[in-house]
Amino acid sequence: MMRNCVCGKPIPHNRQLCASCIIEYGSNKANWPDWLTDWMQSYQKELNAERDYHHLSIDVDEGIVEAKPQFKLNGCRTETHERL
Numbered sequence: 001m002m003r004n005c006v007c008g009k010p011i012p013h014n015r016q017l018c019a020s021c022i023i024e025y026g027s028n029k030a031n032w033p034d035w036l037t038d039w040m041q042s043y044q045k046e047l048n049a050e051r052d053y054h055h056l057s058i059d060v061d062e063g064i065v066e067a068k069p070q071f072k073l074n075g076c077r078t079e080t081h082e083r084l
């Protein structure tokens, strides 16, 4: 499972920023600018929702018809949810 850095680069799911963004913003959240903290929070929510959605669709045998949540994107990222 991959995720995207705020700059758009794919990064491992256990990282929050790519190497160059860590150089730029630091690895300590306390030092991040507000917009980055906000972006990370909403992105993390998206990832959690996506993960829960997949669990849901795996756990049931059939018949759950539930609209996939629409994610609002903040910041400079473009749509990245199409490549499942």
Ligand SMILES: [Zn+2]
Binding pocket: 005, 006, 007, 008, 009, 017, 018, 019, 020, 021, 022
């Ligand atoms: Zn980055």
